[in-house]
Amino acid sequence: MADQTLPTPDFLDIDPGTTAAAAAAMNRSSVLTPSDDAVVTTGKKGEVYERWTEGAVVEATWREATDTGLVQAVVQVKFRAGGKNQHAKFWFRHMLNFRLIAGSATEEEKKKHQFMNDKSINALTSLFQASGFMPKSGGLSGKLLSHMFPPKGTPGAKSDLINKSVMVNLCNQPNTGKGAKTDRQTQAESYLPGV
DSSP, rough: OOOOOOOOOOOOOOOHHHHHHHHHHTTOOOOOOOOOEEEEETTTTSSSEEEEEEEEEEEEEEEEEOOOOOEEEEEEEOOOOOOOTTTTEEEEEEEEEEHHHOOOHHHHHHHHHHHHHHHHHHHHHHHHHHHTOTTTTSOHHHHHHHSSOOOOOTTTTOOOOTTTTTEEEOOOEOSSSTOOOSSSEEEEEEEEEEE
């Protein structure tokens, strides 16, 4: 039992950055709940994929490097009311190997990361199309990507993607990554214009 003679301290202020970091830490391994009309498919090895679409608002975007030298373009969303995941915040990480984009990747990197790069570039391209920021050229410049995904923690940096309404094409799938904390994970495969 606690010593009743000690004074009970008042709470301290908890800044928004600390509360967001705590929420991110708790939600890092979360898996979203598929809608009732999710399409379920089975892969060649018996793995189960659940796909559905839900509306969300982009709350933040940033980029950060991984321990392995990859770059993550992170999209933080809050799901709109009415879906299975209403009001939930979620972080989608689109991984890129810049050496592949620059054409300087090794054969091993090409074999290991080409599909990941293609998947991430497709998702980012669809996000720019859905939000009305896709250049007429059809390509994505490094300047545009750097503006829309500022380095994590950059003071005053604000992406034009914030507050954009999008529909997120989601997929719950097996989580086979190194150090996976859950057996399933949810990824954003692509984005559509919000309704």
